[in-house]
Amino acid sequence: MVIKIKYFGLIANNLISEAVLREGSDVTVLLNHLIKQYPNNKEMLNKATILVNKSKATTSTILNDKDEVMILTVLGGG
Amino acid sequence: MLYGYAGKMLFINLTNGEIKEEVLTKELAENFIGAYGFGAKVLYKMMPAGADPLGPENVVGFITGPTTATRAFFGGRYTTVHKSPVTGGWNDANSGGYFGPELKKAGYDALFVNGISEKPVYIYINDGKVEIRNASHIWGMDTKKVWEVLKEETKEPKLRISAIGPPGERLSYISCPINDGHRAPGRGGGGAIMGSKNLKAIAVRGTGDIPVKDSEKVTEINKIISAAMKESQTAYAFGTWGTGVGTPASALSGDSPVKNWGGVGVVDFEDEKAQKVGAIAIDRYKTKKYSCANCPLGCGAEYKVEDGRWPLEQTERPEYETAASFGSTCLCYEEDALLMCNEMCNIYGFDTISAGMTIAWAMECYEEGVLKEELDGIELTWGNGAAMVEILKKMCEGEGCGKILANGSKYAAKYWGKGEEYLQTASGIELPMHDPRFAPGLARTYQFDPTPGRHVKGGIGSIQMGGNELTDKYDYNGTGMFDLQLTAGTEVMNCSGLCYFHALVSPPGIQNEFISAITGMEFGAEKAFETGHRIYLMRHAFNVREGLKPSDFDIARRAVGKPPLTEGPLGGVTVDEELLGKNFFEAAGIDYETGKPNLETLKRLGHLEEVVEDLYGAEELA
Numbered sequence: 062m063v064i065k066i067k068y069f070g071l072i073a074n075n076l077i078s079e080a081v082l083r084e085g086s087d088v089t090v091l092l093n094h095l096i097k098q099y100p101n102n103k104e105m106l107n108k109a110t111i112l113v114n115k116s117k118a119t120t121s122t123i124l125n126d127k128d129e130v131m132i133l134t135v136l137g138g139g
Numbered sequence: 140m141l142y143g144y145a146g147k148m149l150f151i152n153l154t155n156g157e158i159k160e161e162v163l164t165k166e167l168a169e170n171f172i173g174a175y176g177f178g179a180k181v182l183y184k185m186m187p188a189g190a191d192p193l194g195p196e197n198v199v200g201f202i203t204g205p206t207t208a209t210r211a212f213f214g215g216r217y218t219t220v221h222k223s224p225v226t227g228g229w230n231d232a233n234s235g236g237y238f239g240p241e242l243k244k245a246g247y248d249a250l251f252v253n254g255i256s257e258k259p260v261y262i263y264i265n266d267g268k269v270e271i272r273n274a275s276h277i278w279g280m281d282t283k284k285v286w287e288v289l290k291e292e293t294k295e296p297k298l299r300i301s302a303i304g305p306p307g308e309r310l311s312y313i314s315c316p317i318n319d320g321h322r323a324p325g326r327g328g329g330g331a332i333m334g335s336k337n338l339k340a341i342a343v344r345g346t347g348d349i350p351v352k353d354s355e356k357v358t359e360i361n362k363i364i365s366a367a368m369k370e371s372q373t374a375y376a377f378g379t380w381g382t383g384v385g386t387p388a389s390a391l392s393g394d395s396p397v398k399n400w401g402g403v404g405v406v407d408f409e410d411e412k413a414q415k416v417g418a419i420a421i422d423r424y425k426t427k428k429y430s431c432a433n434c435p436l437g438c439g440a441e442y443k444v445e446d447g448r449w450p451l452e453q454t455e456r457p458e459y460e461t462a463a464s465f466g467s468t469c470l471c472y473e474e475d476a477l478l479m480c481n482e483m484c485n486i487y488g489f490d491t492i493s494a495g496m497t498i499a500w501a502m503e504c505y506e507e508g509v510l511k512e513e514l515d516g517i518e519l520t521w522g523n524g525a526a527m528v529e530i531l532k533k534m535c536e537g538e539g540c541g542k543i544l545a546n547g548s549k550y551a552a553k554y555w556g557k558g559e560e561y562l563q564t565a566s567g568i569e570l571p572m573h574d575p576r577f578a579p580g581l582a583r584t585y586q587f588d589p590t591p592g593r594h595v596k597g598g599i600g601s602i603q604m605g606g607n608e609l610t611d612k613y614d615y616n617g618t619g620m621f622d623l624q625l626t627a628g629t630e631v632m633n634c635s636g637l638c639y640f641h642a643l644v645s646p647p648g649i650q651n652e653f654i655s656a657i658t659g660m661e662f663g664a665e666k667a668f669e670t671g672h673r674i675y676l677m678r679h680a681f682n683v684r685e686g687l688k689p690s691d692f693d694i695a696r697r698a699v700g701k702p703p704l705t706e707g708p709l710g711g712v713t714v715d716e717e718l719l720g721k722n723f724f725e726a727a728g729i730d731y732e733t734g735k736p737n738l739e740t741l742k743r744l745g746h747l748e749e750v751v752e753d754l755y756g757a758e759e760l761a
Contacts, residue, residue, distance in 0.1 A: 067410060069417075070388030071376040105372050108605070110392040110708070115405040117393075117708035131410070133388035135577075136373065136459075136605055136643070 062126035064091060070134030072105050082124065088113070089120045091130060105134045141168050142352040143205035143658035148177070149247045149269060151262060153336050154195055154254030158269050163248055169660060170746040171674060172634035173204030175231040177249055178220030179677035182229075183749060185253065188684045192224035192328070193310060193335035195255045201242060201301065201341060202249040204636025208240035208349045208432075211653045212361045213641035215240055215432030218633065219324040221332045222685075225312050225547060226566045229589045229681040232315070232329060234301075235431035235638060236322035238343065241299040245345025256337040261302075263293065264343045274339040279305055281486040282317040285340055295344045302340035303330045304488035309537045310334045311545040313493035313569075316341075317485060321439075321455040322431070325490035326593065327568065352659035360652050364645045365435060374436060374644040381438040382459035383418030389459070390416075390467040393577040393709040394604060396570070397467045398521065399499040400563045400697040403707030408467050416466035418456065421474050425456065436640060447475030449482075449528065457481040457491075460594075463572035464495025469502055469527060476524025480531050487535040493547050494534065496569035498527055500548035504558040513555050515539040563695040565592035575716070576700045576709040578603035579612055582716035583622060583723050586694040589678035595639050597629025598622045598723070605643075615715040619726030622719070627671025634674055672727065673744040676736050679729065680750040688734040689720060 064080045080094055088111050096103045111118045112131040124130070140146065141163060148161045171180050178200045190196035199221040206214025217239025223230035242250065246267040259274040277285050285302045299318065306314035307330030314330025315323045333339070351357060368374040376384045389395040390404040390413040397404045404413065414420055422440070429439030440456040457477060465471060465480045484491045504510035505519040515533070519526045533541025543551045549567045552558045563570050565585040571594040575582035580600030588596045594604070599622045603612050632642065632650050641649065648664070655662040700713040724731045728740030738755050741747045751759050
């Protein structure tokens with residue numbers, strides 16, 4: 062299945078915008094897929110707020126084909 | 140000699156012109172650290188209960204901490220303290236830049252001003268020489284112009300000032316002093332306090348050195364921070380784009396309020412709009428990086444804006460709080476309007492959070508048909524940047540509806556007798572830009588901290604707002620002790636003169652190591668916890684003496700999800716702010732009904748004799 066990905070915040074937007082994952086994969090699988098390709102972003106990916114189709118998701122949220130995942134790196138302060 | 144301190148506090152009474160110095164005592168330094176720790180102790184003694192915030196009895200303090208003006212990284216801040224005309228209680232706010240270090244190098248850890256001058260004045264401090272000078276010729280000037288004029292007048296090109304603009308002179312409740320042209324202890328009406336005293340500015344020049352107990356250790360700690368920063372993506376991002384780098388993610392996640400706290404980021408301020416007010420987009424105007432004193436991060440920047448409706452030859456990068464208050468909260472993604480609003484707040488001296496939030500409140504009132512003719516014919520629709528700039532200009536100049544709105548949303552709702560249901564405030568002050576529905580611990584600090592409505596007061600909300608979900612953040616049971624520990628740590632940090640951001644990029648415990656190395660005190664985790672708790676109680680006691688109980692402190696219903704949002708990532712979230720408050724007060728040794736700290740806690744922490752005497756009688760001191 063194909064997952065669309067958007068990044069906001071600290072993670073650069075030139076990361077992959079689509080990921081092909083096995084059916085039944087959850088958010089953890091997607092994050093590990095990204096960390097493998099972009100190990101420098103591990104810190105941020107692991108603490109990011111994740112939305113799936115604009116709703117709050119957890120690491121165990123199951124993904125479906127054509128889902129849109131937003132990876133939001135939120136910072137306190139300012 | 141006290142290591143880490145200039146060793147003196149300065150007191151000025153503007154009614155009779157008296158200028159006096161006091162030696163900073165070892166007891167005060169060791170038990171209250173600096174900044175609002177000193178401030179709470181001093182104001183409790185100097186001010187009577189019930190003092191008029193705009194009267195001669197109110198005291199405004201400008202106070203540094205032990206890290207200020209040393210070589211300690213992130214140690215560049217100073218704090219203002221006073222009774223707030225907005226909340227009617229204790230107020231502290233802090234600022235970066237270079238004013239704080241300059242004051243300390245001029246010979247003073249703190250300056251406290253009371254009384255009211257007959258004519259406009261400014262206070263000039265130059266390496267221990269102190270004068271009260273005529274300010275009639277600079278009254279009415281904006282904060283950047285005042286700085287230029289006073290540099291010329293004093294023949295001190297390295298002069299630093301903290302000055303109010305015309306709104307402060309008119310006693311605007313949301314006005315503040317501005318230092319270094321664009322840094323501000325913004326919140327709680329400090330501009331009005333200075334204005335009420337006819338005090339236009341504090342101008343300082345200092346060249347002294349601050350004694351440090353273990354200079355080599357400070358260097359070693361700085362190196363540890365540098366190494367940690369090299370590995371930190373947060374440090375890279377803040378250092379490259381500033382605090383606004385997270386604005387789009389915050390708007391979409393629910394961290395930032397949207398549409399006067401009634402909207403949903405992914406619905407009302409979708410990703411293309413959110414990206415436009417983010418620092419990565421706006422940073423194309425950057426001409427130069429800006430760092431506060433001794434800051435290795437440098438989250439500031441100077442901009443030159445040549446396009447758009449309001450070109451600006453030189454302005455500053457908006458901070459996250461500013462980008463969110465004028466951006467997602469007003470549903471405005473017109474970056475030229477955002478930059479213009481930021482610049483106007485800087486040169487006129489407004490708290491950007493309260494200014495943006497007051498406009499967001501007025502926008503909702505306009506859209507709901509509650510305010511129409513009151514707004515002088517301006518069509519203040521959601522996201523209308525031109526209208527936002529027009530309204531803010533009126534607020535800056537005190538003209539028409541701006542004269543009312545310059546006192547904040549609560550004042551305006553009361554004045555017009557309308558729109559109270561749309562207020563998003565905590566005890567009268569506009570809420571800051573991190574949403575308790577996203578970081579529920581903030582509901583406790585916003586509502587119950589002695590300085591309500593602040594996002595820099597620690598507690599469990601401080602780690603939740605960074606997206607950290609170590610615990611189930613919506614489980615409100617048993618939060619008290621962890622909340623108190625994180626609050627006490629933040630009290631110490633704020634009082635040490637360190638910037639909040641040091642904690643984002645440094646290993647844990649660095650602040651205690653800095654305090655130990657600089658002052659020579661044994662400042663371990665246990666002492667830090669006790670000291671932070673003591674400082675919290677001292678601020679809290681100021682409010683208790685004013686007759687304020689926990690039930691007198693409130694928070695806007697939307698901010699705690701009552702009713703909850705029906706969609707988006709925070710859909711269905713309701714925060715139990717009362718339980719969070721009860722848990723915290725129990726851990727802190729404070730009675731939830733009366734607000735009184737219990738005697739055992741006061742005695743155990745010690746150095747709070749005046750509070751014991753006021754609450755339990757002099758016989759308890761024996």
